Amino acid sequence: MASLITCPHCGVRPKEEFTIRGDASVTRPSPEADGEVWHAYVHLRDNPRGLHKEYWHHTSGCRRWLVVTRDTVSHDVIDVSDAGALA
Amino acid sequence: MLEVQLSAKPALFGAAEGLFGTKDASTAGIVLTASTQSTILQVLSPPGATGVAEKLQAWVGAEGAGLRPNGPGNWFVVCDAQPPRESLEALSKTLEGRAELLDQSHGRTRIKVSGPKVTQMLAKGTAIDLREHQFAPGQSAPTLFGHISAQLTRVSPENFEILVLSSFALSLWDSLIVMGREFGIQAHC
Numbered sequence: 001m002a003s004l005i006t007c008p009h010c011g012v013r014p015k016e017e018f019t020i021r022g023d024a025s026v027t028r029p030s031p032e033a034d035g036e037v038w039h040a041y042v043h044l045r046d047n048p049r050g051l052h053k054e055y056w057h058h059t060s061g062c063r064r065w066l067v068v069t070r071d072t073v074s075h076d077v078i079d080v081s082d083a084g085a086l087a
Numbered sequence: 088m089l090e091v092q093l094s095a096k097p098a099l100f101g102a103a104e105g106l107f108g109t110k111d112a113s114t115a116g117i118v119l120t121a122s123t124q125s126t127i128l129q130v131l132s133p134p135g136a137t138g139v140a141e142k143l144q145a146w147v148g149a150e151g152a153g154l155r156p157n158g159p160g161n162w163f164v165v166c167d168a169q170p171p172r173e174s175l176e177a178l179s180k181t182l183e184g185r186a187e188l189l190d191q192s193h194g195r196t197r198i199k200v201s202g203p204k205v206t207q208m209l210a211k212g213t214a215i216d217l218r219e220h221q222f223a224p225g226q227s228a229p230t231l232f233g234h235i236s237a238q239l240t241r242v243s244p245e246n247f248e249i250l251v252l253s254s255f256a257l258s259l260w261d262s263l264i265v266m267g268r269e270f271g272i273q274a275h276c
């Protein structure tokens with residue numbers, strides 16, 4: 001697990017300051033979408049070997065949602081950006 | 088029905104005071120105090136609001152107060168004493184439409200930690216790089232201190248302030264005494 005995250009607002013911080021929500025690559029379906037689509041969105045996840053994009057919350061810092069791109073094999077953190085930019 | 092009596096008491100009521108880890112105040116490497124009469128304001132601004140930091144900077148400069156950035160669009164303003172009412176009204180007016188001011192004097196407590204061993208001691212609680220070229224006097228950051236979220240500020244090279252939710256102040260105070268014991272610590276609030 002990556003242990004140091006460079007928050008774009010706060011600088012380098014340890015993972016203990018963050019809460020990880022999970023996969024940032026899935027897109028919330030429309031409320032009208034059928035059950036199978038919602039099931040996939042809520043429950044089905046890949047367990048990638050290599051690059052992974054996740055939502056991390058800087059709970060004990062700036063309290064912003066971030067998108068962290070990291071490598072699950074090497075533990076390298078490739079990119080950290082504010083999730084507001086995605087919305 | 089159970090009767091519950093609510094009573095107001097200061098955040099650091101009953102806090103441990105005195106010398107710890109040394110018998111001689113002149114050898115204490117750490118001094119722990121609290122600033123309990125402070126006025127603490129929280130400033131919150133919506134995304135896209137501009138010029139708020141500059142307005143706050145100008146106001147704290149004129150009032151001799153301190154500015155503690157707490158995240159995007161989010162600041163604490165700390166004043167050692169209650170600022171004049173007109174001055175607060177002027178601040179609120181200049182921020183109108185860009186930010187909201189909330190009095191947090193009751194909700195947060197300012198703990199002050201100083202002394203020649205202060206960075207060694209604080210490094211036990213936070214992962215912020217406390218070397219002076221990385222965290223210079225005047226810098227302030229929200230961080231995790233032990234298991235408590237707090238706002239850490241370097242006031243001068245050997246002077247730090249920890250702004251913490253008042254309900255956690257006593258617990259943090261006790262932890263700071265334990266952390267400071269090896270350096271000799273003098274605590275009074």
Ligand SMILES: [Zn+2]
Pocket residue numbers: 007008009010011058061062063064
């Ligand atoms: Zn942050």
